[in-house]
Amino acid sequence: MENDSANYKERLRQLPSVDRLLLKSKNVVSQYGHQVVTLALRDTLQECREHIIAGETSVPDEESIKQAAELKLRDRAAASLRRVFNLTGTVLHTNLGRAILPEEAIDAINAVASGYSNLEFDLESGKRGDRESHVESLICELTGAEAATAVNNNAAAVLLVLNTLAMNREVPVSRGELVEIGGSFRIPEVMERAGCKLIEVGATNRTHLQDYRAAINDRTALLMKVHTSNYKIEGFTKEVTETELADLATEFKIPFAMDLGSGSLIDLAEFGIPAEPTAADVIRHGADIVTFSGDKLLGGPQSGLIAGRADLIDQIKANPLKRALRLDKMTLAGIAAVLKLYRNPDTLCQKLPTLRYLTRPQTELRDLAARITPALSAVLDERFRVDILDSASQVGSGSLPSETIASTAIGIRSANSGEDVSRALSSAFRNLPTPVIGHVHKGSLLLDLRCLDDEERFVSQLSSLQV
Ligand SMILES: *Cc1c(COP(=O)(O)O)cnc(C)c1O
Numbered sequence: 436m437e438n439d440s441a442n443y444k445e446r447l448r449q450l451p452s453v454d455r456l457l458l459k460s461k462n463v464v465s466q467y468g469h470q471v472v473t474l475a476l477r478d479t480l481q482e483c484r485e486h487i488i489a490g491e492t493s494v495p496d497e498e499s500i501k502q503a504a505e506l507k508l509r510d511r512a513a514a515s516l517r518r519v520f521n522l523t524g525t526v527l528h529t530n531l532g533r534a535i536l537p538e539e540a541i542d543a544i545n546a547v548a549s550g551y552s553n554l555e556f557d558l559e560s561g562k563r564g565d566r567e568s569h570v571e572s573l574i575c576e577l578t579g580a581e582a583a584t585a586v587n588n589n590a591a592a593v594l595l596v597l598n599t600l601a602m603n604r605e606v607p608v609s610r611g612e613l614v615e616i617g618g619s620f621r622i623p624e625v626m627e628r629a630g631c632k633l634i635e636v637g638a639t640n641r642t643h644l645q646d647y648r649a650a651i652n653d654r655t656a657l658l659m660k661v662h663t664s665n666y667k668i669e670g671f672t673k674e675v676t677e678t679e680l681a682d683l684a685t686e687f688k689i690p691f692a693m694d695l696g697s698g699s700l701i702d703l704a705e706f707g708i709p710a711e712p713t714a715a716d717v718i719r720h721g722a723d724i725v726t727f728s729g730d731k732l733l734g735g736p737q738s739g740l741i742a743g744r745a746d747l748i749d750q751i752k753a754n755p756l757k758r759a760l761r762l763d764k765m766t767l768a769g770i771a772a773v774l775k776l777y778r779n780p781d782t783l784c785q786k787l788p789t790l791r792y793l794t795r796p797q798t799e800l801r802d803l804a805a806r807i808t809p810a811l812s813a814v815l816d817e818r819f820r821v822d823i824l825d826s827a828s829q830v831g832s833g834s835l836p837s838e839t840i841a842s843t844a845i846g847i848r849s850a851n852s853g854e855d856v857s858r859a860l861s862s863a864f865r866n867l868p869t870p871v872i873g874h875v876h877k878g879s880l881l882l883d884l885r886c887l888d889d890e891e892r893f894v895s896q897l898s899s900l901q902v
Contacts, residue, residue: 447488453473456504475504475505475508476501520870520871526831534736537786539773544736548765570767577715578700580743582745584757587738587762599747605633606655606656609642609646640671641671641672641674644675657692660675682721690744692722693726698732701783793840797825797841803884803887808821810897814900822845824844826843826881848880861880
């Protein structure tokens with residue numbers, strides 16, 4: 436016992452000092468700086484000490500300590516938030532960053548990020564301007580609304596609308612529309628935080644106009660309808676239309692607000708994609724306010740757009756909460772550029788990545804699969820089977836939940852029919868320099884090709900695959 440403890444103390448003494456290692460790490464110091472290298476060496480030495488105390492009998496040499504420290508430095512220098520390949524088949528994947536921006540938006544963001552801008556400065560009068568003026572007229576043009584504003588996301592848009600127009604008052608909402616989005620946004624909870632009282636009307640599957648009428652009293656602030664974008668109630672159902680609700684709201688001289696969620700600016704049916712209601716439809720049907728996300732079907736940066744009656748938008752803009760929820764200059768530049776693309780529907784499909792991915796024909800995906808499958812087979816040895824399969828893509832972000840788009844995937848599984856290697860495969864693909872995210876289905880790793888647009892980068896990194 437005594438011998439052992441004496442030995443480990445001797446081994447600890449054999450470890451080099453931080454100063455000694457630093458002297459021999461000139462290259463690394465010039466790359467990362469003295470301070471972080473010292474820290475990495477200190478942490479590495481501490482780990483060595485802990486291993487020795489726990490019973491490790493060999494003492495690492497200087498070179499291996501330096502190498503371990505260098506690995507730490509590389510890890511610490513790497514960005515945590517980085518590019519991945521989204522081969523999940525879900526085009527608007529919330530966990531993978533939703534919409535991919537068009538070049539026009541990236542250029543616009545670059546311009547305002549790298550220089551001063553007229554963010555809140557009116558170039559004509561030389562006086563202070565309004566930051567949302569850069570998007571307001573575009574939103575109005577594309578939705579037919581009188582006025583508009585924009586905030587951090589659609590959750591913020593709903594919160595702001597309710598807090599402005601319904602604080603300390605009642606809002607009747609259909610029981611079938613009390614949705615939860617992504618686990619952290621539930622309509623009833625947002626209403627509570629906005630300071631208004633939810634009055635549930637109707638039943639989960641059926642709500643009638645009479646249910647709303649019966650709920651209206653002098654405490655009612657507005658009528659609200661929520662587009663149930665992420666689920667569908669089927670069977671014996673009834674919902675009250677936007678037009679009916681708009682008429683009822685007019686009768687009682689209260690506003691009618693619609694939370695459209697994803698919401699599109701154009702009729703997607705024209706592009707062969709199952710249609711979602713457009714913001715313009717909702718305004719035309721008589722809604723006084725409509726709210727929708729900027730980074731769902733619209734295909735822009737994260738934001739929440741609010742369009743509607745000018746007097747209501749004025750009140751919303753004047754709410755002090757607005758300042759807390761406002762957009763930054765980069766997002767504003769990005770949205771403005773995306774909205775401008777909508778002015779020319781003929782080129783939208785090529786220019787807007789979200790729409791380009793959603794409309795990519797299966798024949799193109801099959802050709803792509805045929806081109807890259809040989810490269811995959813070459814790096815995966817005979818333990819694996821690689822097949823080209825028909826698959827089904829989804830729009831994602833709660834849009835069009837029951838509709839899928841015919842797609843093509845590469846399926847990889849064990850050559851041994853009983854063996855499930857999908858977890859090992861998923862992890863190997865996630866560990867590539869640009870991580871590849873697929874999805875597992877019945878023991879196979881499926882790589883849906885709908886959102887793969889950098890074929891060269893995908894193929895060139897396959898040589899690093901370790902499975
Ligand atoms: C997605 C969604 C929201 C939340 O929008 P974010 O932009 O993610 O904040 C709110 N309401 C509905 C109906 C939605 O579909």
